[in-house]
Amino acid sequence: MSVFGAFGVSNAAQVIYFGLHALQHRGQEGAGIATCNTDGSWYHHCGLGLASEVFHRKDLQDLDGNIGIGSTQYANVSKGGLNNVQPLFFRHKSGDFAIAGEGNLINSEQIADYLESNGCLFHTSTDSEILANLIKKTGTEDRIFNIISALNMMEGGFAFMIMTKNRVYAARDKYGIKPLAIGRLGDGWVISSETCAFGLIGAEYVRDVEPGEIVTIDVHGLRSRQYSQFKKHKVCAMEYIYIARPDSDIDGCNVHAFRKDVGRRLAEECPAEADIVVGVPDSGLSAAMGYAERSGIPYEMGLIKNRYIARTFIQPTQEMRERGVQMKLSAVRSIVNGKRLVLVDDSIVRGTTCLKIVKMLRAAGAREVHVRIASPMMKHPCFYGVDTSTAEELLCSNRNMDQACRMIEADSLGYVSCESSVKATGGCSELCLACFNGEYPTALYEHESEEEQ
Numbered sequence: 001m002s003v004f005g006a007f008g009v010s011n012a013a014q015v016i017y018f019g020l021h022a023l024q025h026r027g028q029e030g031a032g033i034a035t036c037n038t039d040g041s042w043y044h045h046c047g048l049g050l051a052s053e054v055f056h057r058k059d060l061q062d063l064d065g066n067i068g069i070g071s072t073q074y075a076n077v078s079k080g081g082l083n084n085v086q087p088l089f090f091r092h093k094s095g096d097f098a099i100a101g102e103g104n105l106i107n108s109e110q111i112a113d114y115l116e117s118n119g120c121l122f123h124t125s126t127d128s129e130i131l132a133n134l135i136k137k138t139g140t141e142d143r144i145f146n147i148i149s150a151l152n153m154m155e156g157g158f159a160f161m162i163m164t165k166n167r168v169y170a171a172r173d174k175y176g177i178k179p180l181a182i183g184r185l186g187d188g189w190v191i192s193s194e195t196c197a198f199g200l201i202g203a204e205y206v207r208d209v210e211p212g213e214i215v216t217i218d219v220h221g222l223r224s225r226q227y228s229q230f231k232k233h234k235v236c237a238m239e240y241i242y243i244a245r246p247d248s249d250i251d252g253c254n255v256h257a258f259r260k261d262v263g264r265r266l267a268e269e270c271p272a273e274a275d276i277v278v279g280v281p282d283s284g285l286s287a288a289m290g291y292a293e294r295s296g297i298p299y300e301m302g303l304i305k306n307r308y309i310a311r312t313f314i315q316p317t318q319e320m321r322e323r324g325v326q327m328k329l330s331a332v333r334s335i336v337n338g339k340r341l342v343l344v345d346d347s348i349v350r351g352t353t354c355l356k357i358v359k360m361l362r363a364a365g366a367r368e369v370h371v372r373i374a375s376p377m378m379k380h381p382c383f384y385g386v387d388t389s390t391a392e393e394l395l396c397s398n399r400n401m402d403q404a405c406r407m408i409e410a411d412s413l414g415y416v417s418c419e420s421s422v423k424a425t426g427g428c429s430e431l432c433l434a435c436f437n438g439e440y441p442t443a444l445y446e447h448e449s450e451e452e453q
Helices: 012-022 057-062 108-117 127-137 143-151 196-201 237-243 255-269 285-295 318-328 352-363 401-407 418-423 445-452
Strands: 002-007 030-036 042-048 067-073 088-090 097-105 156-163 168-172 181-185 188-192 204-208 213-218 221-226 276-279 303-305 329-331 340-345 368-373 412-415
Touching: 002 012, 002 097, 002 156, 002 168, 012 030, 012 057, 012 067, 012 188, 012 196, 030 097, 042 057, 067 097, 067 156, 088 127, 097 108, 097 127, 108 127, 127 143, 127 156, 143 168, 143 213, 168 188, 181 196, 188 196, 188 213, 237 255, 237 418, 255 285, 255 368, 255 412, 255 418, 276 285, 285 340, 329 352, 340 352, 352 368, 401 412
Parallel strands: 276 340, 340 368, 368 412
Antiparallel strands: 002 067, 002 188, 030 042, 030 067, 088 097, 097 156, 156 168, 168 213, 181 188, 181 204, 213 221, 303 329
């Protein structure tokens, strides 16, 4: 999922639309925008599909106002459907508000039980609705204190935007697992899950929202509060490895530079005798360039991506993921035929995609396929928003390197180390490596028994 907000910007809905378009890689099931004009009138439009399918010219014209927030939806088994497309809009005697968020709460079940026992009803399965109910349950008149109180009850990796008729609040989890950046657009402000959206709309990057920070943007400008003193800097490693666009910077580290450096380190740690290096589009390409550069093996475009197919990993079902691989990639026979390949990909989660690519390359005449992965072995589920919630889904949870290699039918298999992944940030950021090493930055609550299994 992604979030994007604007304040003090003419035709805010159009700016948010372009921001969501730039963030489409983070969620492709649905999109929504909520705005408010100077008269205090609210406008809200959402739907299933890509942003270009959900919003037409008239929709954007009807979304009046110079303040707004938007979101793209990343479907999974439990949080898909139109009801869960954000932003969510709420009416309240203290003032109406809208919320959009991304990530995942670890203690959502406990909070929902508490709220339901105190009379709350839920219409969605989103964490944003949990946050809204926590805000409404707090009795102070100053909304910022209600929000801070609510945020301190929440554990996990998240980025939330809350909009009232005259201001936008933006908060990042206290561990810094999910990214969130602030930009300047003329006399107004924009906030985005990734900095890549700023370039499209002509905004200037200002800074990242810090872990445990909530910023308030209104006519007085930008103000900051630390809602938690217990803070870490554990950015999700998968943001750098797979999720984020290569032209984004997260906490001062460029995503493409990170991936390319990991590729160099991968070549040192897992060399191979081969004729060409082939990257898996798109998130494996930067690492493949780095591998080729360090190994001296020529880089070739052995796989072509159909640009009109969505990212397969963030499809909601396994069947759709597998079908998507067949539609998305094609092997270039004249390039790979008779060659020994180093196939560089960003990660292996379930292994089904990698297996199909290896088979595709062999069918195109590849003599050998040596798979090299620009991340460590994924052995543990992620509970912070990456859709790998059970160990059983993961190729390497109960397999060693040789067994995993046989499962994907490769000639050899190699992964980069956790140490190299951390070094590739250049010291800009620490990383949450929980899905690789099992060291979770938060308590796991209801998920503890799942991880033990």
